Amino acid sequence: MDPRQEEQINAQVIAVFPDKVRIIVDDLEDFKIAEESLKVGSYVKIADNENAVLIAIIENFQIAVSAEGKRDHIIEAFPLGILRNGKFERGGDSLAIPPKEVQPATISDIKKIYEDSVPKEASFRFATLSSNISVPVPVNGDKFFNKHIAVVGSTGSGKSHTLATIIQKAVSEKGDGFSLNNSHVIIFDIHSEYKSAFPSANHIDISNLALPYWMLNSEELEEFFLDTEANDHNQRNIFKEAIIKDRLAKFSGSASEKQNIHLDTPILFDIREVLAYAIAKNEEMVNTGEVYASSNKEKAGQPKYTQGSLHGKLTNFVNRLENKLNDSRLNFFLGEQSMKITFEETLQKLLGYSSKSESNVTVIDLSGVPFEVLSITVSLISRLVFEYGYIYKRIRCAKNPNEKINNDIPILLVYEEAHKYVPNSDLSKYRASKVAIERIAKEGRKYGVTLLLASQRPSEISETIFSQCSNFIAMRLTNPADQGYVKKLLPDSLGSLIDKMTSFRQGEALLVGESIILPSIVQIEPCIHTPSSSDIPYWQLWKEEWKNMDFAAIKEEWYK
Template identity: 25%
Template sequence: MGREKQKVGVCLNDSTSREVSFISDGSVSLGDYVELDYDGRTVLGFVKHLSCSSKLFSNDLDLKDVERLKKMSRDHRVLYGKISILGDVKSNMFVPRVPPPPGTDVFLASTQTLKGVFGRSDERKICIGSLLTREDVDVYIDIDQIVSRHLAILAITGGGKSNTVSVIIEGMLEKHASILVFDMHGEYVNFDYRVDGENAVKRLELKLNPVHLSYREFRQFANVDDNSFIQDRYLKRAFKATIEDISSGAVQISDFWGRLLGELENFRELASDKESDIKDDRKSIIGVINKVEDMKESYAELFDLFQKPIVEQIEPARLNVIDFSHVDEKIADIIVSHVLRNLLEKRKRFVHGYDGGLEFPVFSIIEEAHILASSSVRTRSRYWISRVAREGRKFGLGLCLVSQRPKALDVDALSQANNMIILKLVEPGDQRHVQQAAESLSSELVEQLSSLNVGEALLMGKMIPVPALVKIKLASGKMSGNDRSAVDEWEKVYRSRKSLIDEIDSFYDYGEEF
């Protein structure tokens, strides 16, 4: 025999099919899930707002009157609240077209009902944590929906983003996912996690073969901008001629730089002729030659003429990591856009049946997304992030945007993420920016973001049947990048130096005895 339902309130007037006003004696909390029986259905709801009131303590009373009433009366508080109607659990969360009648009882949702909503482990779902108000109910998210509809993980620094990303990575690796992390701070390079007894992490070489770059990417390395029309014209001609010669076999890959600079030198010599039609371009040609030579020298450690493309290094069922911790934001922008462009092109080739495609889907995690897809700076990565977000679902390319500065993140890119995990957000500008990108994020839910503790999050989107406040579980894999203790490090250095000084003093004291 089932346990009797726990009644926590009664519906009041002015309810709609989507929102219900109710009164309670105090046995319900913000974020609780409740059940209402009406219209022949058992409907699930979410307590999104609560306020406390008492008729005894009117605003007309002074402080002395209030103190006397406190001594004379018991607990006379009443809770007034609002419930978001989520739908009928047994009918694929169908929302009745009529509101619950006033007087309808409100019951605390049963564990059985909630487990039916938030799922169980299967081949497409992973456990991310438990309900914040019901620790006995695990919450599962749909991997297919994450990959096809994309994901944003947002929080203040120290809010629990890295642990959340790690939990998702571990769950996906258990499903043999192919994951690519653009690691801005070297946090995931030493990620300690094994699948079937083998290390699941592969560090991709941060090397680029200039032969495999698009002209626009190559031009960025050479610092030739959109306004340098003449330099752009000659560099483009020389680059295309060099690539065509390498493709046809007329020039070896190892001769790339010599062929490119040779072509530019030919233009310079031609411009040196006083009768030449391009004599006025001589200064610009010399300038672009200098830029290419500086580029070759400055990026000598980055360029490798015998390196295969980064996308071709990605392995299935692994956590593939590109470590950007030793390069500046400009280089990171060029490489991220280059990799995303190639991922999209190669997945298109495979899906359309052409040779040279990438045969498996890839889920890309972009750390510091507000830098690469900035709302104020026009980066190449922003273009390709938005493009992959729009087109990727058709070709098995998923994106996860991770940021502690949501308001600095391009709203178009953020709006493409149909799934969100929002941890603690305090700054009102960040909250408004997120709400602007997520139409289903109500003002009541936004208000909860600043009161979340570390590791607590609001989950919403296609990956989960209904929005949920969740306590994210702790990842089992170890990673670097956690907060460092300055006090511990100071103490370590102090002890080390003091020990050295004591040894030196002891040595001199010993010498003085003789």
Template identity: 30%
Template sequence: MSIRNEKLNIGQVVSVDGAAITLEATQLRVSLEGGEEVHITVGSFVNCGGGHGDVLCVVTRAWQELVERIDPQSKGHRVLTDVKKVELVVVGTITQGFRRGVDHLPPVGSAAYFITGEAFDALLDSALNEESKNRLFPLGTRVGTGKGVARFDLNKFFGRHAAVLGTTGSGKSYTVASLAQAILKSYARPRLVIFDIHNEYGPAFQGEFSDRSSCIGWSDFHLPFWLLTFDEFVDVFTGGVLGSNQKVFLSTHLLALRQEFLGVSTKLEAEKISVDTPICFEWDELISRLEAQLEGITAKAEREPLLKVVEKMKSRRRDPRFSFLFEAGNSRQSMTIFFEKVFGLGESDVHATVLDLSGLPAEVRATAIGILCRLFFDYRYWDSSAENLPVALVLEEAHAYIPAESDAKYAIAVEAIERIAKEGRKYGLSLVVVSQRPANVSPTILSQCGTFVALRLTSDIDQARVLRLLPDTLGNQAGLLSSLRDGEAVVSGDGVTLPGRVLFDMPSPKPGSSDVSFHKAWTDGPPAEYTIAGVVERWLDQSRK
């Protein structure tokens, strides 16, 4: 298919101002083969290159105005004439395919040609080798007169991080589920780990995906306490900053227990182990040694601060909300079991793991997610090659634990995830940041994302943040953020073959995130088996089953 089809000539360039180009159009409606007529509207693709080559542009505005001109058929009389105008922004260059950026802007006077979605897809396919084609996966359709299949580049989408942003009800969960399902359909052995904050993604991996996915329910989720670094340990089990004496008191015994577990016998061996090394030890033995030291301290001023540390740790141990830290076993092998389970490399080889974190207590949620992300980074760091086991982490409700504001209770999560955002690409660890409030998410993390999927956003503050982050020039298309349909997004960045509006495929099966039908519930009433006692029992048992 030609991208300079004379039948699709719509006018010529009359103004070039940086990336903004103005056409004087001869027509705003063209006839395609088969008789179909399409209008040139916002989002349409246009080639307006001159002799130096083809430049892909997107329509951002189209209008008609009255202009006073000399009538060539009269003796100098001036008449009012309807003139059609089209405003474009440059998207990239068409040279054996499509690439972002241009070497030369279109000169004034160059012709402009409408490009159909089918023509662009054919152009893209003709320029790709087999390996490049295999990197692309379909995830919806382009919206508008240039519609066609919206395809994403796997290496760039995950290798340079991505963000899925949209207000509640805009289709974020459906988009993420559709993304995960498209990956599972397109690739034999991917590795996705989804942080499910609201226990909604399990249903999306039933049916044809059940053999290739694993949903680790809250009751089965365990994070061994001895995997924590010293700072994480302090944050979780003492709830705050310790004084210097308290730190020495606790760290001395932690280090000794880690060394003793490995049977350290030489100074050289001891120097390889720090208080942060993830070596298991017995909780009861730690408490016993701390209490034994306290017995030898008689000075009240010295004893009381240390006693508070021990009592706080014992209180956390008794709290059922923290039981997930104590049920994974205390052997060196349990570290291997932990990673096999979350990466899907255990007895059954699975490629998408959903971690149900809905039961995490609010006061420890950010810390626990930060610990998980830090563990994933450390694992990938110590792997011999970044290509052995690349992993993508999907961070649902990211604003809840990596906020823009500075707060000590989020420090561990923000530090761990910012490190992945900055360095994870080198070690095969990718982020997909999902949030309904992009203005409240750490700007450092969002600024490292190379692809943005911006669904409907109604807040002016959120829209302004996203508009500043979008890496492509999309003109007035980005102004549609407040009026997009459910599941429709403005997509921009390295991971998409062509930036613009995309309507994502509906996932099948769907996640459990649909709006509640008040009409049905208030018409039919509660199910026959529903009881208040059952809800109270699950509440007390801390189980949502």
């Protein structure tokens, strides 16, 4: 150690605020430790007379020149927490005034704070300190994954790579003697990015996606099949009546079991039978009980008929159903496979328990799903996973009432570009997905189902969902509305750390939440396999030779 460090360094605290400490230094060379340069983002230690040391991060620097021409260096630092008896605690309000001594913190000091913050068995790491990448920044893996997570950042900030790094590291952590650990992650991939990042994952896309429409609940059924904006009671009543009628006809259980069948019962029904029932009601002619008089030579003695109460009133409903059934884009939902797939097969496929191979990660590629049914698709999958957690907990607790871990197969749901299907909007087309995901946000943790929201437009996400997140990875945000929204959700004590978000480099982020010892600006580690980039190199392509287009093939695909 430099002999100068044995003496009291000529630096002192001249002001203390709730979110700022101001330090005056007369010689920066004497204030520097060995070869470690002092810069914005470096750490300082401020000691008092009660064996407490405040750790603060340097935010600002200026030079003050006195009337005599003496140059003093003014450093402003943001207080992160107190180091007392070797243990670090958040917050800086327990430091005795006036402080006794100011020193730069060494890299070994900072490393020790992070290393000692998490028990080894709970440590999970995917980032290093941005100001010094030799300092690993671990989080408490249990507190990170059993609380909801938000990853926000503008296009190009490194958000997709961050998700890939986190999940790749989570699924690779395991003990000896087995190939797969017990992690279960479902990624809703809206831009077809993550297949390349998880080559061995369970990949589901429009070509092999089969969702049973008969497992939709009442809200989802109405949103998908009815014109919910029309508020037509006739179509709603006939729709419910037809579904229950067909479910009862197809159910082979006892009479007492049939009494429990209702609109929300996840039992098979045929939507084509519902259509036939609606057509019959729309064209129904009712026998009046009278006959035509003998004076009517053509119809004499024949019964008289009159239009039924719903005659012609269900035309729009019938047309809507027919259009959906004839739409080949909806085969994954309304085709033959959706009638054949069982409840068990659906859950097995979603949770990575395929008969061909088991997988920690299921990537659901939503890029081929028509936008008008995106909300319903996400809603059904989310609700099934939530209800799995609820039922699984009930089974475990019934077997052992003293069971402390109510779900030993917990699941993380990753919602990429979450603002696309859980926006801060009351439009009916988003109602189903908002209800399903808000329920997970509020109650999912109790049943071993947590969520990770990723978005470049956090201000457009349902506030009910976003406010439930306990861990934040805030990357570069350039939109003022998004910056303000994130600031509102994060603790006020973070001060100007939040303001740095606008100038973060790619892969740089503010990591804050219950899982980390102190708010930190980190550099996310590179992922092993990268997500596919959706950026088109316009300028490079424009400089190439003119390319011809196959318009006939485009038309053929368009008309499918």
